[in-house]
Amino acid sequence: MHSTSVAIIGGGVSGLGAAYYLWQTVQRSGRPLHIRLYEQKNQLGGNADTVVVQLGELQTGAGQAVPYFRWADLGVNDVNLTAYQRLKAVMEQIGFLDNMKPLQDTESYASSDLRVALTDDKYLSDGVTDPAFNxxxxxxxxxxxxxxxxxxxxxxxxxxxxxxxxxxxxxxxxxxxxxxxxxxxxxxxxxxxxxxxxxxxxxxxxxxxxxxxxxxxxxxxxxxxxxxxxxxxxxxxxxxxxxxxxxxxxxNEAPDRRYFDHGSQTWLEALAAFLLAQNGPQFRFELVTGAAATVRVAQPGQAMVHVGEKAIPADWVVMATHADDALKDLSFGDTLHQYGQQIKSILGSVRYTRSYAVAHTHATRLPANRALWRTYNIHVRDAGDSLFPYRIDYVANLHQNDPLNPRYDRAGLPQFFVSLVDDLNLIPRQHMLDRVLDSASIPAEMLAALPQATRRQLEGILEPSAYRVSDPANDLQQKAWTTFKHNVLDAQCIRAQRAMLGHNQRVAAQLEHGQRPAVPVLFSGGWTHGAGLQEQCLAQAELIAQWLSPLLR
Incomplete structure (x- = not known):
């Protein structure tokens, strides 16, 4: 029986989610399917980067001093399992749910001059609320x-x-x-x-x-x-x-907000491992990382994936990348020029911003009064400030819920933060934490729990990425920061989402009627569905599997 081949471009939630739901479809149909998933980086996850930092030395009861290491997520870092039903179901299926730990779901709204200072403590469970600010x-x-x-x-x-x-x-x-x-x-x-x-x-x-x-x-x-x-x-x-x-x-249910214990990439790596473990006569899953793949539809109905000098045919392609990356990586032959221009026009209408996620100890980012510190600390504009940068500060100790973590719940341990800012100069260099780049120094228990991508960092391997500087001489190179990239969800983007949904639906309708579409390409990725929340990425991935299901009947 002929095995249908599907190439998925992008190793984030959208790409791995599409592979997962296609695997589920194969379980029901029994028809063979071969998936190759290409990720240009050597690590999984788009806006996911987990770092290990050293905050000093911990004095033990025996008078010894040992390095005090913590991990931190830069970018994607938590979910609400009450709302994320698809995510919860997938995590249950792959045995990952126990790795999701509860966090303090509290917020602070404060201006730098403290003319505004409010804390939303509705779900505060461990801590003290001050009625002056509540x-x-x-x-x-x-x-x-x-x-x-x-x-x-x-x-x-x-x-x-x-x-x-x-x-x-x-x-x-x-x-x-x-x-x-x-x-x-x-x-x-x-x-x-x-x-x-x-x-x-x-x-x-x-x-x-x-x-x-x-x-x-x-x-x-x-x-x-x-x-x-x-x-x-x-x-x-x-x-x-x-x-x-x-x-x-x-x-109307109370949120069940959780963080990814030891890093958000752990769950993507667990999902990839689960899919690899399903390989058999009917389902074949290949994970190709460190591969910058481009797609060309030279003739109607014919898609080729190019990786280096290799050209690999695919019956179907799922572009599970940012819109701007899809625009760069997808090309069409002369006979499909008009069709290609329409698709590229949609992709090109999505606007992107880049912010910086930084792990640091610059406490003056937050109010001087620590009674105002919460898990999520949101800046209220000062009078006369006309800018609206993307900025929020996480108190990492609260985000990783130290009160429920005996290993870290000790008085006097340093507070550290992850801030999302529009300018790296907002965090003084001396307060930026360094990425730890020595796996031998990390306790074995902690090392084993970290994402594989973070373990590569600890071996001194910093991933080449358009999101980070690459000059070894740059004083930022080994600091614990990354670039956070996301589409702007403006009216133009929402129209692009609707237009691409129309393309996906037209292709699916042709497939349902036994026709071979001229462009056998479907689009996923966070930009295609709502705000690109992980739950919405999985919803789009589930649709991808439904649209391709006629191939597996």
């Missing part, structure tokens, strides 16, 4: 209640657009808040009734309170989202951040 007590509790109403109203607005099949990408975050300010009762009363929250619409402080909700909570929070528009949240479609909220929150 959001729940701000403005005698009125601010928190108004946030709930505004939030529900925004989600209801999205649902109404969807029910009426309205394309309202012109309805921006700024427009929504202006509507709230123009007529609060008209816009917010329905949500207030649903939540059984009584608001005084005649309160003369209502407008100022709504402005606080906008300027001290939502604008800073949206500006801290990885897909934010660097021109500011006001011009983003309302759909962008609030669809993210809807997916992240997982309904």
């Amino acid at each position: 959001l729940a007590a701000a403005d005698q509790g009125r601010l928190a209640l108004l946030i709930q109403v505004v939030h529900r109203t925004a989600l209801n607005t999205l649902s109404e657009f969807e029910q009426q099949a309205q394309d309202r990408l012109d309805y921006t975050v700024g427009r929504f808040f202006q509507d709230c300010l123009d007529d609060p009762q008209a816009l917010l009363s329905k949500a207030a009734q649903e939540l059984k929250i009584k608001l005084d619409w005649a309160d003369p402080a209502m407008a100022a309170r709504l402005q606080r909700v906008r300027d001290e909570i939502y604008y800073p929070r949206i500006s801290a989202m990885y897909f934010t528009d660097d021109q500011g949240p006001a011009g983003m479609p309302l759909q962008a951040p609030f669809e993210y909220y809807r997916v992240q929150e997982g309904g």
Whole structure:
């Protein structure tokens, strides 16, 4: 029986997820499938990079001093398992779920001058909340209640657009808040009734309170989202951040927020290992890393994957990469020039930003009052600051939940941080932590738990990547930082998502009717579905398997 060959370009959640769901399809159909997954780096994961840092020496009870090592995720670092049902199911299948550890799901909103200082401690489980800063007590509790109403109203607005099949990408975050300010009762009363929250619409402080909700909570929070528009949240479609909220929150249940113990790459490596273990007569999975693969569709229905001087035919190709990488790596023959131009026009309309993730000990990034420190620390703009950079600071000790980690829950141990910034100069060089590049110095238990990619770092092998500087003489080369790349989720990107969905669906319809599409290429990757959350990447991967399922019947 002929084995269908599928080439997947990209070794992140989208690419490995597509391979996983195709494996599930083979389990049901029994027809043979051969998957080759190509990843240009020698490590899996797009915005995933786990480093080991040394924070000093730990004094033992015997008077000895031993190096104090910690690991930290730069980039992707946690999920909400209440909302991420696909992710949870995959992790259960591959036996990884126990590696997901609970974290402190708390937030702080503060400006550098401390004119604004609020902590959201709704889910604080280990620690002390100060009523002077607790959001729940701000403005005698009125601010928190108004946030709930505004939030529900925004989600209801999205649902109404969807029910009426309205394309309202012109309805921006700024427009929504202006509507709230123009007529609060008209816009917010329905949500207030649903939540059984009584608001005084005649309160003369209502407008100022709504402005606080906008300027001290939502604008800073949206500006801290990885897909934010660097021109500011006001011009983003309302759909962008609030669809993210809807997916992240997982309904009315309390979040089950977890971090990846010893690094987010561990789960991708576990998924790859699981797929490799399934190899047999009906299913063959090859993982090709360190391979810069390009795809050419020279003639209708004919796809070739080029790796170096090799040209490998593939029945089907799944581009599970960033849109800009797909634009660079995909080419078409003369007979498909017009078709290729349409696809490239879609890919080229997606705009990208790059921010920097840095592990450091620069405590002045956070408020001087440590009672304000939380797991997620969000910057509120100072008066006169016109920029909206992507910036958030994680207190790594809280993110890795030291209170529930006996190994690290010791008074006096140094605090360290992971910050996402738009300028590396915001973190002084002397406060940037170095990547540890010596595997022999790491305790065996810790070393065994780290991702393979991190172990390569510890052997002194820094991956060549467009995301990092490559000049060995550069003083940043061995610092614990990386570049965090993500598409901007603006109206143009959402239109590109819809256009590429149309392409995928047309190709799938041809396949369903027994036809051979001229371009046997489907598109996945975080940019293709919503905000590119891991759950949304898996949703797109599941669709890829459904679209290709006629091949395996």
